[in-house]
Amino acid sequence: MLSVRRWSVRHSRLLENTYRAFERVLFACRPLIMALGPKRVERPVAAAERVIKSLLFDCRMCGRCVLTATGMSCPMNCPKLMRNGPCGGVRQDGGCEVKPEMQCVWVEGWRGGLDMRAGGLSSALNPPVDSSLSGSSAWLRVVLEPPKAASAPSPALVPPSGGQLEQLLRDGIFAVTAEFSPPDSANPDDVYRNLGLYESCVDAINVTDGSGANCHMSSLGVAALLLRAGCEPVMQVSCRDRNRIAIQGDLLGAAALGVRNVLCLSGDAVAIGDHPGARQVGDLDSATLLDTARIMRDESRFLSGRKLTSPPRLFLGAADNPFAPPFDMRPIRLAKKIAAGAQFIQTQYCFDLEMLERYMERVREEGLQDKCFILAGVGPVASAKTARWLRTRVPGVHIPDEMVRRLEQADNPREEGIRICIEMIQAIRRIPGIAGVHIMAAKQEAAIARIVQESGVLAGRAPLFLGSVESRERRTANAVPV
Numbered sequence: 001m002l003s004v005r006r007w008s009v010r011h012s013r014l015l016e017n018t019y020r021a022f023e024r025v026l027f028a029c030r031p032l033i034m035a036l037g038p039k040r041v042e043r044p045v046a047a048a049e050r051v052i053k054s055l056l057f058d059c060r061m062c063g064r065c066v067l068t069a070t071g072m073s074c075p076m077n078c079p080k081l082m083r084n085g086p087c088g089g090v091r092q093d094g095g096c097e098v099k100p101e102m103q104c105v106w107v108e109g110w111r112g113g114l115d116m117r118a119g120g121l122s123s124a125l126n127p128p129v130d131s132s133l134s135g136s137s138a139w140l141r142v143v144l145e146p147p148k149a150a151s152a153p154s155p156a157l158v159p160p161s162g163g164q165l166e167q168l169l170r171d172g173i174f175a176v177t178a179e180f181s182p183p184d185s186a187n188p189d190d191v192y193r194n195l196g197l198y199e200s201c202v203d204a205i206n207v208t209d210g211s212g213a214n215c216h217m218s219s220l221g222v223a224a225l226l227l228r229a230g231c232e233p234v235m236q237v238s239c240r241d242r243n244r245i246a247i248q249g250d251l252l253g254a255a256a257l258g259v260r261n262v263l264c265l266s267g268d269a270v271a272i273g274d275h276p277g278a279r280q281v282g283d284l285d286s287a288t289l290l291d292t293a294r295i296m297r298d299e300s301r302f303l304s305g306r307k308l309t310s311p312p313r314l315f316l317g318a319a320d321n322p323f324a325p326p327f328d329m330r331p332i333r334l335a336k337k338i339a340a341g342a343q344f345i346q347t348q349y350c351f352d353l354e355m356l357e358r359y360m361e362r363v364r365e366e367g368l369q370d371k372c373f374i375l376a377g378v379g380p381v382a383s384a385k386t387a388r389w390l391r392t393r394v395p396g397v398h399i400p401d402e403m404v405r406r407l408e409q410a411d412n413p414r415e416e417g418i419r420i421c422i423e424m425i426q427a428i429r430r431i432p433g434i435a436g437v438h439i440m441a442a443k444q445e446a447a448i449a450r451i452v453q454e455s456g457v458l459a460g461r462a463p464l465f466l467g468s469v470e471s472r473e474r475r476t477a478n479a480v481p482v
């Protein structure tokens, strides 16, 4: 099947022309379809569609076909069901994060898109899969239900969430965020204990949501604890484990608790985590999650249309990976996320400055840096062995050979890793269009304060999370005994 799928992508223009001609025939047959009754026609048309599209595209009959917007590469073949572009885990050779033997459907789709009439893929949003349409004919739907145009307001019109991180960025101050790994514990003290490592050096703290598809305390729970401690959290929300009903409920709950910053992610695939037998949900992807949160906030309604009595005040963010293929598609994917509602972006680890500069050049050409705040991801690597492990075992992480060599030749590799991170921050700060850095220092959290201080990234200002004596006292007072 893989070879037929590849053939279809290679002949995307031919298939697009054939489909457009067929679409005209379908529209011409509309009066006949209506006379016979769409329900009677559905069965034979869906059967024919299944045979033809299964053969050509490995079609899963999702009922809402987007092949003409995906370079004739069916996104339902993506293990994470990404319908709006590649995840950040695409391997350097274009292989899929989850199934390395398969080319990423979006790497294929990007190639197919270049040959199509539009000469590339657009940044228009593909809506989430409607499970109630599964198995039905998408051909008939095109004739009977013309698609509705999605509307997204200009980010400039969005009222401020009231969050401190957003205000800082709007004020044009170079921001520093850092990542926090929730504990495998139900004891809040296990959160508070580690918080000291972030005091007086960061503006906000990202709380990961089952990172690496491993189970930990929830990001919502940890974000609420951070608020009690006087810290501004960035709650990460992944589409991996929850459907749109659960996610929308969590967004309301988080906003009610005072969480303002939400980072919308597709999430690492279940297959790579500690519960590989769990179901990969993927009801939404990162772009449709952003759109959902934006609709809740700006239109005061659920995705279903049901009204909210009080909309959530949110500052919406997304991730991007400038270092993973298809490289030319990354700025388009960024534009799509911005159109869907992203107001800030945090990137994957940056170890390759030249690549980041090339990406930012494209971003500036499109003026995207004026539509969202871009925070570049950085982090210390403890040794050459860790660097090799990261680039082979963590899909989407790109570390150039030169950096591995530098770590290898160092007398004290851990120290060298910190030095590299400091140099990286100093260089990133000079790139026009970058609004801050996001430090990911898993298992090296103790180095965050030093990295921030020696890089001079705060330029003498006080960070938002001061971790004052009062906040420490408040934290202890609020700690719930287990």
Ligand code: SF4
Residues within 6 Å of the ligand: 077, 078, 079, 080, 081, 082, 085, 086, 087, 088, 089, 090, 091, 095, 096, 097, 098, 099, 103, 104, 105, 106, 107
């Ligand atoms: S690399 Fe990511 S987006 Fe591409 S097919 Fe695999 S899971 Fe899907």
